[in-house]
Amino acid sequence: MTTALIEGLSMGLLLSALVGPVFFTLIQSSLEHGFRYAATLALGILSSDSFYVLLTYFGVSYLSGATYFQEVLGYSGGLILIGFGISSLVKKNPVRPNTGGILIPQVKKRSAFIKGFSINGINPFVLLFWISIASIVQMKKSFDQGDVMVYYLGILGTVFCIDLIKAYVAKQLSHLVTPKMMNGLNKVVGTIMIGFGVRMLYLTLNGSIV
Incomplete structure (x- = not known):
């Protein structure tokens, strides 16, 4: 269970490092x-993430008994991670004046909870992740x-806590963060994502148990 927690925390940190509309x-x-508004x-x-966790976990579990499904799962999961990595490597953060050099997307004026659920939920890449x-x-x-539950809780808990930290230090962060810094972070995260994807493809190809 300790291993599951550590792996969950690690994946949560990686997910938190992704720079996108939610950030x-x-x-x-x-x-x-x-x-308080940002925390909500x-x-x-x-x-939104929890909903996708339930949807994808039980959906994948339902199909896990199908013939060759493990191989399909391994290859598709690996390719998705590699796709995320390549996308992160080539992504550039556009700039706009008076926002600390970073382009902040315009969002509709809704309640904070609905806004957060919607912005995260309508992104197809979140489901793929x-x-x-x-x-x-x-x-x-x-x-x-038990390990599965701890693993997912590790990911979700880490992402939520880091989101709160991001919100708390937002004023300071807005002056420190530059497009160059974000592009560098994208490249680091992208490389790690590709590494996870390649490892998953390798283990699937060799019939190894993760």
Whole structure:
């Protein structure tokens, strides 16, 4: 169970390092409406992720008994992670004046919870990410139900806590973060994602148990 927790925390840190619309929305919300508003938005993001966890985990578990499904799962999960990595490597963060050099997406004026749930939930890449995580979990034969729960809680808890930290330090962060820094972070995260994907493809090709 300790191994599951460590792996969950590690994957949560990796997911938290991804820079996208949610990151900038947290900063914008904290600057304009305060920490409590941004924290509620983060709760909406957590709820959206939790919904996708249930959807992908039970969906993948339902199909796990099908012939050759483990191989399909391994290859598709690995390719999705590699796709995320390549996308992160080539992504550039556009800039706009008066926002600390970072382009902050315009969002509709809704309640914080609905805003967070919607911005995270309507992004198709979020669903694809959780499909890849469900693929990894399904291939971990050493994991029992308790390990699986701890693994997911590690990911979700880490992401939520770091989202709160992002919101809390948003004012300072907005002056320190530059497009160059974000592009560098994207490249680091992208490389790690590709590494996870290649490893998953290798283990699947060799019939290894994760």
